[in-house]
Amino acid sequence: MISKCCKAKPLFSLGYAHGVKMYDDTYFGVCSKCSEQSEFIIEGDDNHIFNINIAKQLVKDIEGLRDADFHVCKQDIFQSQGGTKDDKGEYPCSCEHFDRVIDKVQSLIINWEGAE
Numbered sequence: 001m002i003s004k005c006c007k008a009k010p011l012f013s014l015g016y017a018h019g020v021k022m023y024d025d026t027y028f029g030v031c032s033k034c035s036e037q038s039e040f041i042i043e044g045d046d047n048h049i050f051n052i053n054i055a056k057q058l059v060k061d062i063e064g065l066r067d068a069d070f071h072v073c074k075q076d077i078f079q080s081q082g083g084t085k086d087d088k089g090e091y092p093c094s095c096e097h098f099d100r101v102i103d104k105v106q107s108l109i110i111n112w113e114g115a116e
């Protein structure tokens with residue numbers, strides 16, 4: 001949501017999300033840049049926050065899959081059975097596959113948050 005005057009965010013909420021809804025996609029609030037009362041319109045900004053939240057949920061979902069009972073990591077079992085050194089690489093850690101996807105989503109989040 002951005003102000004029509006300065007294309008800035010609302011200063012504070014007046015009861016409805018970040019502003020008072022006036023009519024279709026137009027809200028009323030105080031501009032955080034010029035401190036004047038202004039109309040606000042929903043722009044890509046809201047989609048943007050929506051996407052970030054979904055991506056953050058995705059990270060949690062992938063962590064959930066990684067830690068789920070059906071995912072059996074050979075390295076975890078090896079270590080839980082007292083193994084400390086896997087010289088031959090016989091017990092690869094399959095958690096890494098999940099972590100790599102998490103890293104990709106997280107770099108996306110950092111990108112998006114930086115673009116705010």
Ligand SMILES: [Zn+2]
Nearest residue numbers: 005006031034
């Ligand atoms: Zn303004």
Ligand SMILES: [Zn+2]
Nearest residue numbers: 073093094095
């Ligand atoms: Zn593992």
